[in-house]
Amino acid sequence: MREFQTHDGDISVSEMARLTAKCMSISRITANSIDAGKVDAPAVTGQIVLSMVQPGLIAAAHRLRVNYDSKVEYEIESALGCGILISGDPPVFDIEGHGQVRHEAGRAVIAGNGKPVKAFTHYKANQHNAMAGFYLKPDFFERFGPDVTDDGLAALRGLLNVDYQAVVLPKSRRMVEIAKRSLAHPYRGELAELFLETNTLGFVLEAASMLKEANRIANTLGRKNYDRVVQAREIIDANLASPPKSLDLAMQVGLNLTTLQAHFKAAYGTSIFGYIRRERLELSRAMLSDTELPVAKVGYQVGFSSPAAFTAAYRRHFGEPPTRKFPRR
Secondary structure (H helix, E strand, O other): OEEEEEEEEEEEEEHHHHHHHHHHEEHHHHHHHOEEHHOEEEEEEEEEEEEEEEEEEEEEEEEEEEEEEEEEEEEEHHHHHHHHEEEEOEEEEHHHHHEEOEEEEEEEEEEOOOEEEEEEEOOOOOOEEEEEEEEHHHHHHHOOOOOOOOHHHHHHOOOOOOOOEEEEEOOOOOHHHHHHHHOOOOOOHHHHHHHHHHHHHHHHHHHHHHHHHHHHHHHHHHHHHHHHHHHHHHHHHHHOOOOOOHHHHHHOOOOHHHHHHHHHHHEEEEEEEHHHHHHHHHHHHHHHHOOOOOOOHHHHHHHOOOOHHHHHHHHHHOOOOOOOOOOOO
């Protein structure tokens, strides 16, 4: 049975404690060393969505602005959480005995703790952000029995077998789109709950798939080389219209060009040039769907030198010209 919790407007710390106690594995919250249940002043303003969409699976999302400075402490029971920063100020959490976890826009963070942990964060007045994700409690995996054969789910489950571990995944436009839908969709009532369940399951599957792939690449290349290849990919993603030359990219990540090219292809199944071309075209498809920009301007913005070159590349990749009409979301 679903437990659907949502709140819009001014939200006190005590209200946040009530919402989280209903669904999440947070046993206690304090704000400035005061029990959260006793703090009625409006701490944040915005939107919070929490829903236990299936036994052991909790959808979580928020779009909030902080009203005053505070230090908040969480006591978290055994659970696995995945969150992605959609926009705004990146939060930083101090995990007692395990260091800091920093969020970066577009990169999901998966953290699991097999034992209770304490987490601290400082909220500053007027800080704002939008985030979405999910929590998995141990009983979510019980339906699969003692043996989980899927590598992705097995990797997720494995994070509940350690005291604490956090994994930062590569940037993913698909993950961001899933996250955005947690906060903005056209449904109400039971349809909203059903949509959120489906969307959150998609979130779990995407996170499991990305974690499985990250583990595969790290096992193939070694952790140090994996981190450098991920860094190269992120540099490309941040400068897609005008990426650095391959030699300059190799120097930035501390690898020689031949090694970077070989590791990049092993990790992503394509050359650096092929990756840039594919990502430009995928971005252009999203822009054609979501904006009113002319086709030629979209082509220029993603890095093509002429409308003809853009149209030819787009047709080869998608099997249709870029002038096709897309449904508006």
